[in-house]
Amino acid sequence: MELMEIYEAYDLTGCAWSAAQLAGCDPKTVRRYIAIRAAGGNPHQPAPRPKAIDAFLAKIEEKVDRSKGKIRADVVHKDLVAMGFAGSERTTRRAVAEIKAAWKAGRRRVYRPWVPEPGMWLQWDWGEGPRIGERRTQLFCAWLAWSRFRVVIPAWDQTLATLTSCLDAALRRLGGAPTYLLTDNPKTVTIEHIARIAVRHPQIVELGRHYGCVVTTCEPFDPESKGGVEATVKIAKADLVPTHANLRAAYGSFTELETACAAWSEHINGRRHRETHRPPIEMLAEERARLHVLPADPYVLALGAERLVCDDRTVRWGDVRYSVPPGHEGQTVWCRVHGDELVIVGRSGTDEQHGQHGLRELWRHRLSVPGRPRIVDAHYPEHEGGNGPKAPRPRPRTKAEEAFLAIGPGAQAWLIEAAATGVVRIRTKMARAVELASLLGAARVDEALGLAAINGRFAEADLASICDHLALHEHAGENTRVDEAHSVQPGTASWAAFSNTNSVKGDHS
Structure with a gap:
């Protein structure tokens, strides 16, 4: 029997008894469905029946509200049993689940969709990278919001100097700087909170001024403000960190990890993005027109820690001496660790555009340990022979x-x-x-x-x-x-002949 046939027969005859005869059902069935239609109800929804737990629903609502939706159903069931409830724990679980859903429905947090603009937002975050030997690495992940362009740079730590160096490298890879640099609240960015107001690190504020950006932090538990870079970290770790899922082999050196990160960035930025239906590398070409120009020199903190070049043309890093090319004695240089190398940056030459000495990389040394200095003979052209004996130079006095x-x-x-x-x-x-x-x-x-x-x-x-x-x-x-091989001393061969002659004469005698 079709429900629509009952409605059609009743609308035709206007009588429940006649409609029942036409539809082939009981008149009471016709009256029930007509009453439901008249009340605007759903004829397919079964009528609620009284349950044993109905008398305890008010108490369950009270407990859910007091616990802010956190209370467990088994705890509620114990209390209800003590109050005289004779039903099963399954009934209690169903009732608690329904009341929790109703409680959360009225308190659900609604997020406003975050629509990025070109040239405005760059987000960054850190993720734990793979181990190289027994040493941990970190993955610096940056995400340009409008073009969805991703940059991943490996590092050994998350210090302020490393962060500055990674930010400078990421901005130069993008070809410009946006208006805002957004991240969460690490100690390298936010030193403390006062009345829930983030207090910025002074060096980070100076970094923003150097690049013409505003460094800001997101609100806690706000996925709409920093969800893009969080997804970048998740995808980068899934692809770059060796696991049983991706079957990637372990990295033998930091250089291998750098090469893998560069290849990953090139691959993921060259494929079609599901949100924009365009490759991020193409959208970056358009967004560069909205990015402002970067300064020629990086922020000084990105260069590393300051060191003074001694008179022996060396700098000390980690209680190890490293040699520096000539011409920098008594000057300040900057040293930082990049992978397994110590990078030394200094001022050399003249910048024609700014009229001042420009910064350039002076030398790279393999990291060493105390007691094993890194000295390059090419840095001492006036001292030939290295550590060997020095050839004397005649200097006449008479x-x-x-x-x-x-x-x-x-x-x-x-x-x-x-x-x-x-x-x-x-x-x-x-x-x-x-x-x-x-x-x-x-x-x-x-x-x-x-x-x-x-x-x-x-x-x-x-x-x-x-x-x-x-x-x-x-x-x-x-x-x-x-020498003895070319001696002018006469030999003794003639004396041998003379000896033989004497022996013959003795025999005859």
Whole structure:
């Protein structure tokens, strides 16, 4: 039987008894449905029946209201049993669930939809990144609200210097700065609350002034104000942190994590967003027109901690000395840790646009431990040889020394080698060399002195002998150093023959 047939038959006849005959049902059924229609009710909804818990509903409502919807059904059931309720706990649970739903319906918090504007909001937050070895990492996540462009930068910690460096890198990756920088209330941004008013960190206020932005914080438990970056953190952790779900291998170094974060950002910003139906990279190109220009130099806190370059051309970081390129002695530089490296930034050159010294990266060192300084030989061009013995430099103090060294570089080499070898009567031999230079010419004597130094010929007549050899031969020939393999001492082979002769004579005798 169709309900509409009953209504149609009653509207035709106007009589419940006649409509029942036409519809094929009982007249009382016709009267009941007509009464429900006349009262504006729902004929398909069953009529409520009295329940055993109806007498206790007022008490349940009281408990739900006093607990602000937090009380558990099992606690309510114990109280009702003590009051004489004989029903089951299942009945109590159903009643408590209905009353809680009604209580929350009248107190539900309604959020106003947050509609972003281009060039206005950049949100950032932190998420715990993967471990590299036994060391924890952090993921700095930024979200440009209108274009939905995401930036993820790995870091070792959440300190103020690291935060400033990450913000500067994110803004330069976006190509401009928005009006507001929004985050939650960490100690690096909000140092305390007074009457629930957030007190900003002075360095963060200066950072905002440097980039032309207003740093603001969201209200607690307000998903509409910072939900975009919260989703960015959730997605980045799900994709970048190795788990059994994504089967990503562990990272061997901080550089691998940086490469993975850059690839993730490029991938997610290049695909179609479900909200705008456009890739964020395309929308960022439009939003850049609403971003204001960034200053040429980053905020000084982003460069790291200040260090003074000592006279030995080094800075100290973590009780370890690191060398700095020449030209910065006595100047202030900035040091910060980036991955496994120490980045040293200083002022060098002149900025033509601003007329002042510009900032640039001076050097990067691998991090070390106390007792193992990082010294680069290229930073000390005036000290050749590193930590080895320093080659002596002849500096004449008398006229005789000046005359000898004026012969040429060969004379300098001869003096250095002769002094190191412990040659005696050096001054006499130097005077003899000066006499030969006046007779034979300084060039020939200088060449002879150089050959003598190379071959270790420092005897009285060696210099004159080498000069005679150079006069007879155009080229010096192969250098032969005096040693036991090239001795002028006659051998004993002839004595062996003489011994054999004597032995033969003895046999005949």
